[in-house]
Amino acid sequence: MARDRLRVLLVEFARPDPAATALGRLLRDEGVEVVHAGPLATEEQILRTAEQEDPDAIGVLGAPPSAELEGALTGFRVFTTPEKALRWAVSHRENTV
Numbered sequence: 001m002a003r004d005r006l007r008v009l010l011v012e013f014a015r016p017d018p019a020a021t022a023l024g025r026l027l028r029d030e031g032v033e034v035v036h037a038g039p040l041a042t043e044e045q046i047l048r049t050a051e052q053e054d055p056d057a058i059g060v061l062g063a064p065p066s067a068e069l070e071g072a073l074t075g076f077r078v079f080t081t082p083e084k085a086l087r088w089a090v091s092h093r094e095n096t097v
């Protein structure tokens with residue numbers, strides 16, 4: 001089934017991150033469907049949530065980029081900074097208009 005909007009899973013790694021709410025709002029303003037999972041403590045929890053939600057990309061805030069995180073989320077587009085996530089959403093929108 002094809003979606004007409006991008007779908008992003010937004011996760012806060014291990015602890016709440018106030019930037020997550022702001023990023024979620026900015027992404028929604030860009031027309032992105034945002035699933036805010038809140039704080040998840042392990043890569044495994046993030047992977048299981050991603051498998052259930054089937055996002056186009058995953059925004060993981062509060063986690064340093066790591067080989068373990070990238071390895072666990074192979075097959076998903078992963079962003080670890082709000083700036084990268086927003087740039088991706090804007091560029092995708094511009095390429096589909």
